[in-house]
Amino acid sequence: MSMMWRSLMGACAATALVFPAVAETITIATVNNGDMIRMQKMTKSFTDANPDIQLEWVTLEENILRERVTTDIATSGGQYDVLTIGTYEVPIWAAQDWLVALDDLGDDYDVDDLLPPVRAALSVEDTLYAVPFYAESAMVMYRTDLAEAAGVTISENPTWTEIKAAAEAMTDKGSETYGICLRGKPGWGENMAFLTAMSNSYGARWFDPEWNPQFDSAEWNETLTDYLDLMTNYGPPGASSNGFNENLSLFQQGKCGIWIDATVAASFVTDPANSTVADKVGFAKFPNKDGVDNHGNWLWAWSLAIPSSSNSPDAAKKFVAWATSKAYTEEVAAAEGWRAAPPGTRTSLYENAEYQAEAPFAAMTLTAIEAANTQKSSVQDIPYTGGQFVAIPEFQGIGTAVGQQFSAALAGQMSATDALAAAQANTTREMTRAGYIK
Known part of the structure; x- marks a missing residue:
């Protein structure tokens, strides 16, 4: 083998070593309301911490969102990795084995901090199948x-x-x-x-x-x-x-x-x-x-769930854990004030004196x-x-x-x-x- 050919091969090998890994893309289907649009704007901290995960958003009007995600999950279409669904769909879809169980989001997630009525509405036989981004009455x-x-x-x-x-x-x-x-x-x-x-x-x-x-x-x-x-x-x-x-x-x-x-x-x-x-x-x-x-x-909770048809369930779990965490709530508060924090999901939010002071609607909610x-x-x-x-x-x-x-x-x-x-x-x-x- 000629010296020139060895040099070229070496250069190619060196170049290959510095090629970045291809990022895993997860597709998130969500509704076009204010809290969910805010979530899209807040994702820099997630992508900075997870450079190997790219987020692709599909944002739809409420009725259209329901129609599309229902069709996709019922046919195992695999078009979405994260679904925005509510307390109506979760128990029905979980019973069909259409959703990934979310009982392994880690100790830092603090699942016991979720408001009991909301956690119960998103669980089947005490297993969580969706996590609440916000909840409401x-x-x-x-x-x-x-x-x-x-x-x-x-x-x-x-x-x-x-x-x-x-x-x-x-x-x-x-x-x-x-x-x-x-x-x-x-x-x-x-x-x-x-x-x-x-x-x-x-x-x-x-x-x-x-x-x-x-x-x-x-x-x-x-x-x-x-x-x-x-x-x-x-x-x-x-x-x-x-x-x-x-x-x-x-x-x-x-x-x-x-x-x-x-x-x-x-x-x-x-x-x-x-x-x-x-x-x-x-x-x-x-x-x-x-x-x-x-x-x-x-009682409703717009929640994030992972369909069983997802090809990237682990990456999707990282995202839903971040988006519904106490840390995310604190990020929103730091950026826009405690009044804008996603409501209705965590006991700790309603025990927070700063939230109570800035959100005149907290007690009634x-x-x-x-x-x-x-x-x-x-x-x-x-x-x-x-x-x-x-x-x-x-x-x-x-x-x-x-x-x-x-x-x-x-x-x-x-x-x-x-x-x-x-x-x-x-x-x-x-x-x-x-x-x-x-």
């Missing part, structure tokens, strides 16, 4: 200045009668100030999350113990009739297209007197950088109907989460669990179909009576087809 957020100017009071334990009177008094459509903003966009996790919680507070239920739908009941008729009355008379135009994000924007712009929705919204409506009414917001429990002792029983009874969401006898949803696989399709009927009623395309009749007929048919009704 639901509550009333309202403009204290508008309430004072209108001469109305919203108590800490309001009834729907009280809410209606306040919404009427605060409405000034000439100045584009609407007394109340509620979800109207169709979807099992959009308008039906709110309307299911509202129906629970009216004493309604989705099914009786024999799984017969109950949309022909007096309680559901009152729920939908009052909802449509509130939104038609005191709500914003085009409300049938408004979900969480749209109502958040309206409230931040000062166009809503009352907004009843997820507790996680509180940090955004009190954010002076993005909310024109940041210093004028009060909080109260989710309303109940006079004589019904039930404040909605909403914790009260709402701890009060949620997802084992019995209705005051009537029921065969299902779940708070603002019914924890059966068929609910995703049934809930969305019912949501479309109720959204059409809000848009003025049908009456409450017709929407309820259609919901009753459609749900009875699907539950019979699925074998629940014999």
Whole structure:
């Protein structure tokens, strides 16, 4: 072998030694809300500590996210390594062996610090199958200045009668100030999350113990009739297209007197950088109907899970452990203040004096989460669990179909009576087809 050829081979070998290893890429499917978008901006500390892992983000509107991740995991598509899912999907998917168990995230993760209701909702037989990025219940957020100017009071334990009177008094459509903003966009996790919680507070239920739908009941008729009355008379135009994000924007712009929705919204409506009414917001429990002792029983956790079809489960575990850790919470607080810390997941956050001082909504959020009874969401006898949803696989399709009927009623395309009749007929048919009704 010639001296020149040996030199070339040596140079090639030396060059090969300094080639960096190919980084492992994990694809994360997430929802386009403020907390999850913030997470994407905060990942430098993770990638600096894990240069061998690259992050690829797929950020989607809520309904589209649910559709795509459900299709992918049910077909073992392997398109995503980390899924953003909630308390509805976790127990159902874990039972199908579709999710990787997350009981080995290390002592530093401090799994015992997770709030007990949230940890239980994301576990099957005491094994954690998803970790909460943030958790929420639901509550009333309202403009204290508008309430004072209108001469109305919203108590800490309001009834729907009280809410209606306040919404009427605060409405000034000439100045584009609407007394109340509620979800109207169709979807099992959009308008039906709110309307299911509202129906629970009216004493309604989705099914009786024999799984017969109950949309022909007096309680559901009152729920939908009052909802449509509130939104038609005191709500914003085009409300049938408004979900969480749209109502958040309206409230931040000062166009809503009352907004009843997820507790996680509180940090955004009190954010002076993005909310024109940041210093004028009060909080109260989710309303109940006079004589019904039930404040909605909403409990949700946007959580990170790893599908069994992932080709990079170890790298994915490193990411989900980082993104839901106490250290991540501290990073957010250092960057944007304690008010912006992901809420509802850890006991230590609610024991933190700095968080309590900066987050006027902290106590109400914790009260709402701890009060949620997802084992019995209705005051009537029921065969299902779940708070603002019914924890059966068929609910995703049934809930969305019912949501479309109720959204059409809000848009003025049908009456409450017709929407309820259609919901009753459609749900009875699907539950019979699925074998629940014999």
